[in-house]
Amino acid sequence: MAKRSLEQAIGIITESEETRSSIPRVLRYALINTESYPNKGKDLPDDFVKYFIPESEWFEKKKRGKKNDWMQCQKESGQTFIQWQRSGSSLPFGRRTTIYLIPLAFNEDSIPKEILDPIKAFAAVFFQIPVKVMRTKKFNKEVPNRINENSNTYQVDAGKVLEIMKPLVPSDAFCVAGITMCDLYPTESWNFVFGLANLAGNCGIYSLARYLSNFGKTQTTVYEPTSEEGGISTIFKRACKTMCHEIGHMFGLKHCVFYECLMNGSNHLEESDGRPLFLCPVCLRKLQYSCKFDIEERYRQMIPILEDFGFKDDSKWLKTRLARLETLKKD
Numbered sequence: 473m474a475k476r477s478l479e480q481a482i483g484i485i486t487e488s489e490e491t492r493s494s495i496p497r498v499l500r501y502a503l504i505n506t507e508s509y510p511n512k513g514k515d516l517p518d519d520f521v522k523y524f525i526p527e528s529e530w531f532e533k534k535k536r537g538k539k540n541d542w543m544q545c546q547k548e549s550g551q552t553f554i555q556w557q558r559s560g561s562s563l564p565f566g567r568r569t570t571i572y573l574i575p576l577a578f579n580e581d582s583i584p585k586e587i588l589d590p591i592k593a594f595a596a597v598f599f600q601i602p603v604k605v606m607r608t609k610k611f612n613k614e615v616p617n618r619i620n621e622n623s624n625t626y627q628v629d630a631g632k633v634l635e636i637m638k639p640l641v642p643s644d645a646f647c648v649a650g651i652t653m654c655d656l657y658p659t660e661s662w663n664f665v666f667g668l669a670n671l672a673g674n675c676g677i678y679s680l681a682r683y684l685s686n687f688g689k690t691q692t693t694v695y696e697p698t699s700e701e702g703g704i705s706t707i708f709k710r711a712c713k714t715m716c717h718e719i720g721h722m723f724g725l726k727h728c729v730f731y732e733c734l735m736n737g738s739n740h741l742e743e744s745d746g747r748p749l750f751l752c753p754v755c756l757r758k759l760q761y762s763c764k765f766d767i768e769e770r771y772r773q774m775i776p777i778l779e780d781f782g783f784k785d786d787s788k789w790l791k792t793r794l795a796r797l798e799t800l801k802k803d
């Protein structure tokens with residue numbers, strides 16, 4: 473069944489557009505509940521069409537990628553909106569509506585405030601629910617660790633860190649996301665992992681170690697803003713992408729195979745850097761269903777943060793997308 477879904481998903485991406493309807497096949501497959509809207513999407517509410525059935529130029533279909541890219545190595549079938557809904561993922565509800573970020577330090581410095589403050593601001597806009605930063609949790613050597621043979625870096629067992637984090641989850645937390653500059657591994661057989669979340673979906677950890685330009689020069693990664701390629705902007709963008717991707721998993725979102733999307737899986741730094749900062753219509757619909765945000769307001773709030781860091785292409789995309797949504801309002 474999973475194989476069939478994958479074939480369907482890939483087929484949808486490579487086939488020419490369906491002619492019976494103006495709704496791309498990929499979205500009819502991944503986004504529309506045909507039980508609720510049996511008329512091939514022609515009976516969808518106007519706002520749904522406006523926000524989630526964009527013209528083809530706005531979102532690029534998922535590329536097959538190169539040999540060592542995620543899609544070539546991990547056979548994932550993707551997750552439609554209905555599959556996500558039926559997965560029973562927890563949503564921000566009642567008292568549990570706050571995302572907590574917790575800086576974690578092992579054998580290296582904690583995440584500097586100049587990175588932590590802006591990524592907190594970006595997370596609050598991205599998810600549109602409250603985001604708070606907890607006090608740094610410092611570990612001694614109690615977490616299983618190793619020196620990675622390939623990178624010669626100090627790594628900690630991310631799964632064990634998640635176990636230790638469990639009792640730290642505040643009563644009003646939707647989730648707690650640990651951020652560290654320490655390199656991570658998920659199991660002995662894996663080389664490394666950028667991030668990991670627990671199955672309950674309320675604890676996650678992600679690492680910025682491999683995003684720093686001096687990674688691998690010493691066993692513990694050191695943040696040196698003056699020697700950072702692309703300066704703090706590059707680190708900020710990488711940190712935001714990883715954080716929002718990992719927290720996205722906590723909302724039950726699986727890797728996206730439909731579009732070039734923030735929720736695409738990533739096997740290496742070049743692939744992570746190539747991921748968009750934004751969600752495709754399928755993933756956006758899942759998150760919007762979870763957090764009940766105003767899509768235009770959310771896009772609007774992202775612009776000044778991205779402009780502060782000089783991301784002109786991203787802010788231009790947001791502005792033109794907003795302008796297009798504005799014209800649809802008048803139609």
Ligand SMILES: [Zn+2]
Pocket residue numbers: 717718721727736737738
């Ligand atoms: Zn992921």
Ligand SMILES: [Zn+2]
Pocket residue numbers: 728729730731732733734735736751752753754755756
């Ligand atoms: Zn997506």
